[in-house]
Amino acid sequence: MRSVLGSRPWLTLALIALVLAAMPFVIDDNYLLHILILFLIFAVFATGWNLTLGILGQKTLGHHAFFAIGAYTTALLSGTVGLSPWLTLWLGVLAAALAGGLIGIPILRIRSMPHVAIVTLAFAEIVKLLLANWKDVTRGELGLWGIPPFPAIEIGGTTIRFGAGQIAGSFALALLAFVAVHALVLWLLRGRFGLTMVAIRDSQLAAESLSIDLTRSKLAAFALSAAIVGLSGGLYAHYLQILTPTSTAGPEMLVTLLAMIILGGVGTFFGPIFGALVLTALTEYLREYGDLRMLIYGATVTLFVILLPRGVAGLLTRRGRPAAAGDEPATAPET
Amino acid sequence: MTEPLLALDAIDVRYGPTQVLWGVTLRVEPGEVVAVMGPNGSGKSTVLKAAMGLKGVSGGRVMFRGEDMTRRPATARPGAGMSIVLERRRLFPFMSVRENIELGAYARRLSRADLARSFDEVLALFPEIAGHLDATAARLSGGQQQMVAIARGLMGDPQLLLMDEPLLGLSPALQRHVIDLMGRINQRGVAILFNEQNAKLSFGLSHRGYLLESGRVVLEGSGVEMLDHPEVRRVYLGEEAA
Numbered sequence: 001m002r003s004v005l006g007s008r009p010w011l012t013l014a015l016i017a018l019v020l021a022a023m024p025f026v027i028d029d030n031y032l033l034h035i036l037i038l039f040l041i042f043a044v045f046a047t048g049w050n051l052t053l054g055i056l057g058q059k060t061l062g063h064h065a066f067f068a069i070g071a072y073t074t075a076l077l078s079g080t081v082g083l084s085p086w087l088t089l090w091l092g093v094l095a096a097a098l099a100g101g102l103i104g105i106p107i108l109r110i111r112s113m114p115h116v117a118i119v120t121l122a123f124a125e126i127v128k129l130l131l132a133n134w135k136d137v138t139r140g141e142l143g144l145w146g147i148p149p150f151p152a153i154e155i156g157g158t159t160i161r162f163g164a165g166q167i168a169g170s171f172a173l174a175l176l177a178f179v180a181v182h183a184l185v186l187w188l189l190r191g192r193f194g195l196t197m198v199a200i201r202d203s204q205l206a207a208e209s210l211s212i213d214l215t216r217s218k219l220a221a222f223a224l225s226a227a228i229v230g231l232s233g234g235l236y237a238h239y240l241q242i243l244t245p246t247s248t249a250g251p252e253m254l255v256t257l258l259a260m261i262i263l264g265g266v267g268t269f270f271g272p273i274f275g276a277l278v279l280t281a282l283t284e285y286l287r288e289y290g291d292l293r294m295l296i297y298g299a300t301v302t303l304f305v306i307l308l309p310r311g312v313a314g315l316l317t318r319r320g321r322p323a324a325a326g327d328e329p330a331t332a333p334e335t
Numbered sequence: 336m337t338e339p340l341l342a343l344d345a346i347d348v349r350y351g352p353t354q355v356l357w358g359v360t361l362r363v364e365p366g367e368v369v370a371v372m373g374p375n376g377s378g379k380s381t382v383l384k385a386a387m388g389l390k391g392v393s394g395g396r397v398m399f400r401g402e403d404m405t406r407r408p409a410t411a412r413p414g415a416g417m418s419i420v421l422e423r424r425r426l427f428p429f430m431s432v433r434e435n436i437e438l439g440a441y442a443r444r445l446s447r448a449d450l451a452r453s454f455d456e457v458l459a460l461f462p463e464i465a466g467h468l469d470a471t472a473a474r475l476s477g478g479q480q481q482m483v484a485i486a487r488g489l490m491g492d493p494q495l496l497l498m499d500e501p502l503l504g505l506s507p508a509l510q511r512h513v514i515d516l517m518g519r520i521n522q523r524g525v526a527i528l529f530n531e532q533n534a535k536l537s538f539g540l541s542h543r544g545y546l547l548e549s550g551r552v553v554l555e556g557s558g559v560e561m562l563d564h565p566e567v568r569r570v571y572l573g574e575e576a577a
Contacts, residue, residue, distance in 0.1 A: 003429040003471060195438055199427050206425035209387060210491070211413040211442035 001194055004055060005269045006313070009186055012270060017179045024171055033167045039280040040174035041235050044181045046260045046272030048228030051185065054267030055194070056221045057201030059113040062103070062120030063229050064257065065127040066096040068249035070230025071237040072131060072138060075147040078238075080137070085150045089234040096230020097223045104222030108215055111204075124249055131245035138245070145242040164241050177235055181228055182273070188224075189269060197221055201267075256283065263304045265311025274312040278304075338401045340365045340495050340526050341386060341417075346395035348378070348385050348550075355381050356550045358395065363495060363528050368521050370558070371530040372537035372571070373547035379530035380422055382547065383497045386528065387419045388412050400494070413442035418491035422499035424484040428473035432464060435472050435483050439490025457489045460519060478509040485516060489525075496520065498529035502536060514540060534571035538562045546571075 006012065020040070027033055049063040074092035078085040103123050110116050131138050138144055149163025150173065160169040188194060196217050199207040208214055237243055247253070260279045265271025282300060286293040308314055339362040348356035355378045363369045371379045384390035386397060388409035397405045399415055412418075418439070426435050436457065440450055458465055461482045467475060472483060481501065488496055501517070502510045517540065521527055531537040538544045538561040546554035546567065554564060561567055568574040 001434065002431065002469075192441075195430070195434060196441075198430060199438060202427040202429060203425045205389060206421055206427065208409045209389060209413075209419045209421060209425075210438055210487075211410045213410050 001189065001198065004194070004198065004267060005186070005189060009190070009269060013179075013182055013186060016270075016273065017175070020175055020178070024168060030167045033171055035281055035284045037167070037170050037174045037239060038284070039277050040171075040178040041232050041239065042257065042260065042280050043273045043276035044178055044235070045229050045232035046257055046264070046276045047182060047185055047269075048225050048232065049257060050261050050266065050268075050272045051197070051225040051228070052221055053261060054271075055189070055201065056197045056218065056225075057267075058107060058218070058222075059117045060107070060120040061117045061254065061258070062122070062124035062127075063225070064249050064253040065120075065124035066100055066226040066229040067233035067236070067253065068124075068127055068131060068243075068245065069099050070096040070233030071243050071248050072144070072233075073230075074234040075144055075237040075243055076137065079144070079147050085148055085238050089150075089231070089238070092234040092237075093227045093230045096233065097227035100226020100230075101219055101223040103226075104219045107222070108218055121254075124254065128245045128249035131249060141244055141246060143242055143244040147237050147241040147243065149241060150238050162238065164239065170239050174235060174239070177231065181231065182269075185228070186269060193220075259301045263301055263308075263311060265313030268311060268313035271311045271313030278312075337365070339363060339398075340367075340400060341528065342396075342398040343382070343386060344396040344398065346385055346392045346397065348381050348390055349393050354393075354550065356385065356392075359547070359550070359552055360395075361545055361552065361555075363526050365494065366521070366524055366526055367543065368517065368527045368529075368541045370537035370541035370544040371528065371547055372532070372534055372544055372561075373530075374532065377547040378550040379532075379547055380499050381550075383419065383499045383528065383530060387417065387497055389419075410442075413491045413493075416492075416494040417497065418488040418493035418495075419497040420484050420488040420499065420501060422503065424480050426472040426480055426483055426487075428471070430472055431469050432472055432475065432483050433468040436486045436490055439487035440492075442491060453490060453492065457486050460489070460516065461486050478505060478512070481505060481509070481513060482516075485513070485520075489520065493525060495526045495528065498527060500531065501529055502531055502533070510536070534562070534567055538567070 023036055024033060045067055052058045052060045070092040073095040074085060074088040077083050077088040077091055103120060106119060107116055110119065132140050149166070152159050152161045154160070160172065162169045162173055196212050199210070199212055200214060200217060204214060233248065256279060260275035261272045262275070263278060264273065264275025282297060286296055289296060341363040343359055343361040345358040345360050346356055347354060347358060359382060361371070361382065371382050373379050381390055385392050388404065388407060388411065392405060396403060399417060402415070404411065404415070427438070437450060437454060440453055445453060464479055464482050464486070467479065472480065475483065485501070501513055505513060517527055517529070538558040541558045543557050544555065544561040545552050546561065554561065554566065556564065
C-alpha cells in the first residue's frame with residue numbers, strides 16, 4: 001500500500017496536524033484562518049471522494065451531491081425543525097451515507113467507467129434540481145441563510161464559540177474533524193479494508209477469485225465515502241451559515257474538488273490534502289481578478305497536471321510506484 | 336470408489352448468445368495433476384473459470400468435494416479449498432509482493448501469527464522472490480510475477496489449484512522452473528488442474544488429460560495414453576501417421 005500511503009503515513013499525518021494546530025498561534029489574520037478552515041473542510045471532502053474515485057477506482061463524478069445532502073439535511077433539521085446542530089450534523093452524515101449506498105446499488109451493475117461517471121453526475125444534477133425547486137423548504141437559489149452555528153461549548157471555564165465570525169472555535173472544530181477523518185481513513189486503509197479496495201480497483205477478477213465480496217465491499221466503500229463527504233457538507237453549512245443549491249451541488253464544486261484530487265494525486269492518501277490546500281488558497285486569492293479568475297485557475301491546474309501527472313503526492317510515493325515505461329505490466333486490462 | 340475432488344458434470348457455458356462450452360464433463364481426483372489441452376479458442380480458460388465460479392454455467396453441475404457449487408459464487412470457492420492462478424497473472428500491480436501474496440489468504444481470516452507462518456511456508460518454495468517482498472509487483476520480471484501469482488494461489492491452502500495457462504509467455508528455462516514447481520506443489524498433496532496449448536507439456540506433466548476442441552471434450556485419458564493417441568500425435572505433435 002506504499003503507492004497509496006507513502007512511507008511512514010502516521011508520522012506524516014501527525015506532522016501535518018501539528019503544523020495546522022500551530023497556525024492560529026502564528027497567523028494573526030482572520031481572513032487567512034478563514035481560508036484554512038475552508039481548506040480543512042474541503043480536504044475532508046476530497047479525502048472522502050478519493051476513497052471511491054482513487055482508491056476503489058470507481059469513476060464517480062457526483063460526490064458534490066453528498067456534500068449538499070449532508071449540508072442541507074443538517075441545516076434544515078437544525079434551522080427549521082430546531083434540533084441541535086450537534087445532533088443534526090450526524091443525521092446529515094447518515095443521510096449522505098444512505099444516499100451513497102443507494103447510488104452504489106446501480107453502480108455495482110456497471111463495469112464501464114464512463115457509464116459510472118454519467119450515472120453519478122446525473123444523480124448530482126437531480127439533487128441540485130431538487131434543492132433548487134423545492135423552494136418551500138430550501139428557498140431554492142435564493143439560498144438557505146441563517147443556519148444556526150454549532151452551539152458554544154465550555155471547556156475548563158473557557159467558552160468556545162462556532163460559526164462564521166468565530167474563527168478560533170471554527171478552526172479548532174474543523175481541525176478536529178480533519179484529524180479524526182484522516183486518522184480513521186488511514187487506519188482503514190492500512191488494514192484489510194484498504195487492501196480489499198485496491199485489489200478491486202486493480203483487478204476485479206483476481207479480487208473475486210480470492211473471495212473478496214465485490215458487492216459488499218463496494219457498497220461499504222460508497223457509504224463510507226459519502227458519509228465523510230456528508231460530514232464535510234455539514235461542517236460547511238454550520239460554518240458559513242448559508243447554502244445555495246449551486247454553491248453546494250453545482251458544477252463549480254464538482255470541478256474544484258475533482259481538480260483538488262487530481263492535482264494532489266488521485267488514489268493517494270495525502271494527495272487530496274495537498275490539492276485542497278493549493279486550490280482553496282488559489283480560489284480565494286484569485287477572487288480579486290474577477291473574470292480572469294477561472295482562466296488563471298484553469299491554467300494553474302493544467303500546468304500542475306502536465307508537470308506532475310501523478311499529483312503532488314506522486315513525489316512522495318515515487319519509490320513505491322511501478323516504473324512508467326519499460327516494465328511489463330503485471331496485469332492486462334480486463335475484458 | 337472415493338468421490339472426485341472436482342467434478343464438472345456436462346456443463347454448458349455461454350458468453351451472451353454464444354455458447355462456448357458444450358456438455359463438458361471432467362473430473363479431478365485428490366492429489367492428481369490434470370491437463371486441459373486444446374487450441375486457441377477451444378474453451379480451456381472457460382473450463383477453469385467455470386470451475387472457480389468466475390463464469391456462471393447455463394447447464395450441468397459443478398461439484399467440489401461432493402458439494403454442489405453450481406449456483407454458489409466464486410467467493411465461496413477459496414474457503415472450500417479451491418484456488419486459481421489466473422491467466423496473465425492478474426497481480427495487483429500497485430501493491431507490494433508481500434501484500435499480493437498475503438491477499439491469497441483473504442478467505443482464511445488468519446491471525447497475524449498464522450498468516451506469517453503460512454507465508455513463510457509458501458515462500459520457502461519461491462526463493463527467487465524472497466528478496467523482493469517490499470517491491471511493487473509491477474516492477475518484477477514476468478517470471479517473478481508468475482511466481483508471485485502461484486504463491487498467492489497457494490496462500491489459500493488449497494486442495495485443488497487451478498492454473499490458467501501457467502506457462503504462457505515464459506522462456507523455456509522459466510517454463511521448466513514452473514513445471515518443477517508444479518511437481519513440488521503436487522507432492523505436497525495439492526491436486527492441480529491446468530490448461531496449456533502444448534500437447535507435450537500438457538500430457539507429459541499430467542496424470543490425466545482432456546483434449547478440448549470447439550468447447551467439447553473430444554478425448555480423455557492418462558497422460559501417456561493422450562501422448563500416444565494417433566490423433567494427438569498427428570494434429571498436435573505434427574507427427575506423420577505410421
